[in-house]
Amino acid sequence: MTPLSRMPADLAQLLLELEELGRENDARAVERTKKMLNLEPETARLIHLIVRASECRNILEIGTSNGYSALWLADAIRPFVSAHVTSIERDPVKIKMARHNIQRAGFENPITLLEGEASQIVQTLSGPYDCVFFDADRVSAAEQLRHLLPSLADKVILFCDNVLSHPAEVQEYLGAVQALDDFSDVQLPIGKGLHIAFRHRRLQQ
Numbered sequence: 001m002t003p004l005s006r007m008p009a010d011l012a013q014l015l016l017e018l019e020e021l022g023r024e025n026d027a028r029a030v031e032r033t034k035k036m037l038n039l040e041p042e043t044a045r046l047i048h049l050i051v052r053a054s055e056c057r058n059i060l061e062i063g064t065s066n067g068y069s070a071l072w073l074a075d076a077i078r079p080f081v082s083a084h085v086t087s088i089e090r091d092p093v094k095i096k097m098a099r100h101n102i103q104r105a106g107f108e109n110p111i112t113l114l115e116g117e118a119s120q121i122v123q124t125l126s127g128p129y130d131c132v133f134f135d136a137d138r139v140s141a142a143e144q145l146r147h148l149l150p151s152l153a154d155k156v157i158l159f160c161d162n163v164l165s166h167p168a169e170v171q172e173y174l175g176a177v178q179a180l181d182d183f184s185d186v187q188l189p190i191g192k193g194l195h196i197a198f199r200h201r202r203l204q205q
Helices: 009-028 041-054 068-076 092-105 118-124 138-151 167-178
Strands: 058-062 084-089 111-115 129-134 152-161 184-188 194-200
Touching: 009 068, 009 092, 041 068, 041 129, 041 152, 041 194, 058 068, 058 118, 058 138, 068 084, 068 092, 068 129, 084 092, 084 118, 092 111, 118 138, 129 138, 138 152, 138 167, 152 167, 167 184, 167 194
Parallel strands: 058 084, 058 129, 084 111, 129 152
Antiparallel strands: 152 194, 184 194
């Protein structure tokens, strides 16, 4: 049974609507900045399942677009009253669209949108984040990760999309993750390619 079948009907309908609108928009748009570049539905479902199963409470998303993936993340943490999603987007047009879609879903409380350059904003965040989703400028993801390391929880999941569709652009990020001694990682051929890394530090006896 897919996550959509367990969601409130109005949220499931909104996500299906955004999937279709995103596909139609990206087929028309010539400039990359005008595309929504939403997650592939199967990738969204997998991330939703992992976040829900891991009981993540404080998520950072880099790359909001129209809010599609933020809605999936917010639904995944819905069982926890204090859980939260912080999402960063530099395009003011997409921020406006995301706010509208978040309001339609009734997720104004669990989602905070931050507008600006992610590489600058991440330096101001304290966390601790138990989940980070890199889904924006893949070239700068490694730099963003370095800034975020002090703000990561001991138990943390990192997601990075487009590792198969844009392997050269994401190479530095993958190398940065694999250089960390306490992370395990895997790359999955789902959607445009999803990289998952996990750290669970054990408390010293």
